[in-house]
Amino acid sequence: MTPGESKTRDRVIILALVLGLISLSAYAYIFGPVESPTTIEVLRNPELHEGERVEMRGKVVSSQVVDGVLYMGLDKHGRTFEVYYQIKEDEESWLEDIEEGDTARFLGTVRIASEGRVEGEEMYYRSARRQTALGVLSFLGIVLIAAVIYIDRETLKEMIVDG
Amino acid sequence: MADFLTHVLLAWVAVELISIKYPWAMKYRVLVLVGAVLPDIGNFAVFMGETGANELYYLFMPLHSIAGSMLLVGILTMVFKAKFRKKVFLLLTAGAATHLAADYLIIFLDGKVPLLFPFTFEKVGYGLFLQAGHGFLVVATLAVIVTVLRRKNTEGKIKNLL
Numbered sequence: 001m002t003p004g005e006s007k008t009r010d011r012v013i014i015l016a017l018v019l020g021l022i023s024l025s026a027y028a029y030i031f032g033p034v035e036s037p038t039t040i041e042v043l044r045n046p047e048l049h050e051g052e053r054v055e056m057r058g059k060v061v062s063s064q065v066v067d068g069v070l071y072m073g074l075d076k077h078g079r080t081f082e083v084y085y086q087i088k089e090d091e092e093s094w095l096e097d098i099e100e101g102d103t104a105r106f107l108g109t110v111r112i113a114s115e116g117r118v119e120g121e122e123m124y125y126r127s128a129r130r131q132t133a134l135g136v137l138s139f140l141g142i143v144l145i146a147a148v149i150y151i152d153r154e155t156l157k158e159m160i161v162d163g
Numbered sequence: 164m165a166d167f168l169t170h171v172l173l174a175w176v177a178v179e180l181i182s183i184k185y186p187w188a189m190k191y192r193v194l195v196l197v198g199a200v201l202p203d204i205g206n207f208a209v210f211m212g213e214t215g216a217n218e219l220y221y222l223f224m225p226l227h228s229i230a231g232s233m234l235l236v237g238i239l240t241m242v243f244k245a246k247f248r249k250k251v252f253l254l255l256t257a258g259a260a261t262h263l264a265a266d267y268l269i270i271f272l273d274g275k276v277p278l279l280f281p282f283t284f285e286k287v288g289y290g291l292f293l294q295a296g297h298g299f300l301v302v303a304t305l306a307v308i309v310t311v312l313r314r315k316n317t318e319g320k321i322k323n324l325l
Contacts, residue, residue: 004187017237018238021238024228024234025225026222028284032284124268134300137166137168137300138168141200142200145171145197148196149193155190155193
């Protein structure tokens with residue numbers, strides 16, 4: 001194979017891979033289940049229907065655990081939803097640490113639509129305090145990679161295609 | 164997702180382990196480290212704010228699956244000279260595999276990992292470590308220390324033999 005032919009073949013392969021990746025994104029966009037973007041649409045639209053299953057994500061504005069049930073005020077676009085969630089046995093240690101300002105996400109069912117009251121079935125949260133630490137650690141990770149790239153730059157240079 | 168530092172440290176452990184059998188892997192360690200952050204490159208969309216990040220969600224979501232990661236690894240591999248591509252592909256794949264394996268163990272804010280997308284949208288995960296906790300980072304750091312010490316120890320023994 002001549003250098004020209006090999007370059008063309010490489011370009012065709014790259015194009016095919018990029019198209020494959022775009023196709024995956026398009027497939028996810030068209031056929032993807034209710035996820036974060038749709039959830040936000042649900043929350044922008046105050047029309048909740050009793051018995052409807054929803055997925056919500058927002059800032060915690062209040063939180064209290066009473067008899068193993070977590071009562072939480074969840075703010076999204078200025079509207080506060082009341083969520084109550086029966087804490088599962090293995091979640092006791094971490095769900096009780098929820099504080100105001102944390103981000104919470106849960107799947108649940110609308111119980112009283114007019115009050116925005118929702119019964120949570122599955123729940124996750126991200127601590128605002130720890131989120132800052134997470135950001136710092138991620139930055140350190142990037143710095144570490146950058147440092148290794150710098151140290152190994154000669155090796156990389158000899159490996160990368162010219163032009 | 165775990166933080167980038169945890170992913171990079173786990174990738175380093177992978178490099179150390181791979182280099183036991185394939186010593187050349189240490190020379191190209193950066194590829195495993197880069198591979199380990201590839202599935203999360205969509206996270207940089209957070210710089211566009213919450214709305215921007217949500218709008219780009221579907222663009223980057225496939226990268227967090229085996230299929231999406233492999234396509235991205237394939238594209239990156241093509242940047243390298245033909246004679247290196249096999250090694251590059253394998254090392255980037257190893258990095259991406261450590262990332263997906265690590266995220267499999269995380270309790271996520273966004274649920275779990277759509278590992279088998281596009282065959283299914285179902286997210287899977289074991290949920291061993293908290294996303295915002297530092298347990299995983301501690302485990303990864305210890306693993307790096309153990310594997311690096313093991314290598315140094317082995318190198319020392321070889322030098323003594325010579």
